[in-house]
Amino acid sequence: MPKPSRPRAVALLAATALLSGLLAGCDSGSDNDVDLNAQKLDWKDCPAPDEAEGGGSAPSPLPNGTRWQCATMKAPLDWNKPKGDTLGIALIRARTSGPANRRIGSLIFNFGGPGGSGVSTLPAFGDDYAALRTRYDLVSFDPRGVGRSKPVECLDDAQLDAYFQQDATPDDAAERDQLVKETKKFNAACEKHSESVLPHVRTTDAARDMDLMRRVLGDKQMHYFGISYGTELGGVYAHLFPKNVGRAVFDAVVDPTQNSEQASLGQARGFQLALDNYAANCTAQSDGCPVGDTPQDVKDRIAKLLADLERKPIQGIFPRRLTQTAATGGIAQALYSKDFWDYLTQGLEEAYSGDGKTLMLLSDSLNGRSQNGEYSNITAANIAINCADDKPRYTPGYVEQKLPEFRAASPLFGDYLAWSMVSCTDWAVPGAADHPDVSATGSAPILVVGNTGDPATPYEGAGKMAKALGPGVGVEMTYKGQGHGAYDSKNRCVQQAVNGYLLTGKVPAAGTVCS
Structure with a gap:
């Protein structure tokens, strides 16, 4: 599962579109005299x-x-x-x-x-x-x-729908093995379709x-x-x-x-800070905050929502359901800009009533999915470039050892970002360096x-x-x-x-x- 690393402009473009020719292929021929x-x-x-x-x-x-x-x-x-x-x-x-x-x-x-x-x-x-x-x-x-x-190119649109529905924060050995299996399947598809x-x-x-x-x-x-x-x-x-x-x-x-581990841990702290700021802003409004009475109450209710979604996803955008992972991604997307905080409040209100559409729209924009069900290649390219750049390769056992540190950095985003570190496991190309x-x-x-x-x-x-x-x-x-x-x-x-x-x-x- 890729970590959220979208640029603000791209994130704004994708979410605004969801919520409100020339071809450049590879020219064959090994003798380029031009x-x-x-x-x-x-x-x-x-x-x-x-x-x-x-x-x-x-x-x-x-x-x-x-x-x-x-x-x-x-x-x-x-x-x-x-x-x-x-x-x-x-x-x-x-x-x-x-x-x-x-x-x-x-x-x-x-x-x-x-x-x-x-x-x-x-x-x-x-x-x-x-x-x-x-x-x-x-x-x-x-x-x-x-x-x-x-x-x-890696997976097709239908396969990506399934990929993003998986549990990216495993709680037991079976879920961990399934995440590793799906990650390997994704990476193998990238190698098959884009080896050159x-x-x-x-x-x-x-x-x-x-x-x-x-x-x-x-x-x-x-x-x-x-x-x-x-x-x-x-x-x-x-x-x-x-x-x-x-x-x-x-x-x-x-x-x-x-290195990539330190960057993921830094993002855990960064998204937690943004969530803290959102919660404080919402509860400071003169007309009240509809998703919590105090900043801690806002965060506690979000944590309970995510725990409930782990047990029982709610209806998202038919036929897909809003899972814990999709909701986490949607919340992360909304924290990229203060302009999205109202969408986050709306999405949380709806989700508490059993409607996951707005949080799923936000999650879709994070993953590059348009309303017609087509995906850009941002996830495939993101993983390919990061894995080609970053030398470390992290095992599931290593991630499990690091979970306490990530959870301390962010109770909400810690697991999500820690498990993102397995994205490059078994990648076809070695990473270049520990850091640029x-x-x-x-x-x-x-x-x-x-x-x-x-x-x-x-x-x-x-x-x-x-x-x-x-x-x-x-x-x-x-x-x-x-x-x-x-x-x-x-x-x-x-x-x-x-x-x-x-x-x-x-x-x-x-x-x-x-x-």
């Missing part, structure tokens, strides 16, 4: 996102009429064999709204995951970056293994794709905006190509010093923005990232807020600091605090 640096991109109007990208309609023009354009960039399948097979990297852009003589270059976005489609996400939030578009072309992409970029790409979806591969992208787009420097996992990708890029870094911002920052190397001596300054209430990438990670980037490179600032990320919260102080750096090159003072 200079990929000299390739010309064939930009055209964007088609509707395909199933792997999450489906939906073709992106609408921006308010001033600017149309989104899409293209496919060829990159080596194996960067150790740059003249071998290629794969297609799907790109999207909106041209700058400002005069040509004021244009800085391209601003490349990665919205995280790993596994989130930038091609489908950027248009949904493009207008939020209108100020940045005055001097940049806004550009994003589907990283290799994601969306249209040679997507990792699995060794080549590491973050270092994506970083090399980005430097090729920079060259093909005609930029001397990489100007970059990374969110969530996108900060890890940006850090790895800065390590590999420090002299090529231009102006870069990391928001919702991954702690690059942690982001040291970037010689890089231009990188603005690192941490949010004190972030559940998925806890605030402490920003300081760790700034320090790991190196003296004179990482510049940390703090947002005292809620949810995953800072810039898209629309906090004026954060946006002024980020826009000021990206548009004028003015680096905010280290230690700047916004609230």
